[in-house]
Amino acid sequence: MFESLTQRLSGTIERLRGRGRLTEENIRESLREVRIALLEADVALPVVQALIERIKVRAVGQEVLKSLTPGQALIKVVRDEMTAVMGSQAADLNLNVPAPAVILMAGLQGAGKTTTVGKLAKHLKEKRKKKVMVVSADVYRPAAIEQLKTLAQQVDVLFFPSSADQKPEAIVKAAIDDAKKSFVDVLLVDTAGRTSIDEAMMAEIKALHAAVNPVETLFVVDSMTGQDAAVTAKHFGEALPLTGVVLTKTDGDARGGAALSVRYITQRPIKFIGVGEKPDGLDVFHPDRIASRILDMGDVLSLVEQVESQVDKDKAQKLAEKVAKGKKFDLNDMKDQLEQMQNMGGIHGLMDKLPGMGQIPDSVKNQVTGKEVPRMVAIINSMTRKERRNPGLLNGSRRARIAKGAGLTPADVNKLMKQYQQMEKMMSKLAGGGMKGLMRGMKGMMGARGGMPFR
Incomplete structure (x- = not known):
């Protein structure tokens, strides 16, 4: 939801963010872009007019122009006014009546x-x-x-x-x-x-x-x-x-x-x-x-609420204890993690809740089809119990057999094993208490060299 509106607005917002100084002229110019973005998103005209007017009144007043970081102050005004138009805060159901x-x-x-x-x-x-x-x-x-x-x-x-x-x-x-x-x-x-x-x-x-x-x-x-x-x-x-x-x-x-x-x-x-x-x-x-x-x-x-409600806490606890004892993170553990991610809507379901997704090119986002996690799980399911516990056994002929069983290619199996090796490295760094090393490992995983796991 909001993909097209976010893309249009995030470019405008990013240009304002770093500005040391804003003038009435460039605020008006930015609001013109915001107006076009809202109209293209099929927002009703009276809503667009009211929203732009409310932002303009606050933006050209003391609140933004006199701020030490005017670009950020304007973003806050836009966010506040959008929130107000949509109702300020969550509205609860009124269940405080005699049952039913x-x-x-x-x-x-x-x-x-x-x-x-x-x-x-x-x-x-x-x-x-x-x-x-x-x-x-x-x-x-x-x-x-x-x-x-x-x-x-x-x-x-x-x-x-x-x-x-x-x-x-x-x-x-x-x-x-x-x-x-x-x-x-x-x-x-x-x-x-x-x-x-x-x-x-x-x-x-x-x-x-x-x-x-x-x-x-x-x-x-x-x-x-x-x-x-x-x-x-x-x-x-x-x-x-x-x-x-x-x-x-x-x-x-x-x-x-x-x-x-x-x-x-x-x-x-x-x-x-x-x-x-x-x-x-x-x-x-x-x-x-x-x-x-x-x-x-x-x-x-x-995102935090979703993780708290949908992640299997017992499995998470067992994995944490296993890693803390220095035991090896295997493909059974990876499968558990993938299935829990799938329960939360897969990679696609999590993307729109992450900051900065509007800055990622469409060519990268379009690679996420929703089939990535099920394919990875299918590959692991095609392995024997022994292979899941000992990923080092997976030579060329075994990988070819696994790919055939999952209806995929050996290249797909190789991609999964690369993902596994990166996750296994992260887990071993976590076991050693090296949070800095873990963060570096995560950064490497998210880097452009690996790209999206499956297309």
Whole structure:
């Protein structure tokens, strides 16, 4: 997300960063570039005008021109104002009500509502430790009820059955009664996709909302529709008392216009952003972290949280103890590390959270396809147990056999072994307590000579 916007803005920002002195003229010139970048990212025009005006007022005032480091001061102003436009801080769900807290999900057809219900159920169960039930009031799409049932089984939450011959209000009222008996904390209600111009369908969801009185009404919208996402959310907000927005399919949205437009136009907070199809692909929306990512400053806090929640701590502890005792780092250990990286979205999933990615040429970034880690794991899986424990055994004929078993080439096996040797060197330096040596080793690994491991 935001790739094209980040690329445009990071060049402008980099030119300002080293300036010892800024004038009103070069601030205006820079803001002109920022304006073009925002418009190209499909940010709604009123949002662009308001954002540029707010930055300009602060930039040509005392805050920037009188600063000892005006370039950096201007970057801070741009970041602060972008954060303010997107809502300043993360907006939490209001679950402080008598159980069950009913959350109604509304949105257009194809926006990803049902998938989002499954993701939100998993988030509430695992992160908020809530007992969750889901129910489908979509009586128009036959597969919707079955899809939600499958998702409920996947994320291990309660599912309340419904059928296409029932009325949506009756379904949800029965689900609420059952949730009370089952001591459920949160009931998530999936609804049929509808457009704001479909008067009959809008009347139906208004009646459903009035009947069940949900504590949260979330509008689910596809971020790839750009500023149209904000316009659609505004229309829905005029018909329903929305409490927040969920942006879906953000991994397919290189522009990011929706994220910058929705909050300003609807005056409703973005509460979550959805990534991919997997049940764990839902993140709390942090405006400050998103602004940092747009300006190519990375999102280290989210990266740390991701590592803490998804890394197998027992395996990490065992590896640390093994290395501390001076035992050799082998290919089984490397496979564990690769699988944990894959759980966090692979190399591609981590890239946009790292600072400075906007400065890396497209030719290098395009080499990252998402297939790198699975290919490396496939190569290790083609080895015998003895070969994994003793990588020194891997002569030419063994490497050819392994490549054939993985459906790759001997050159791919050689690349993996080069990566392994670099990791093994780093681990041996860590075992010796040489942090400086370890940092040098990491720098060498990330250097241009090795490039990306697989294409």
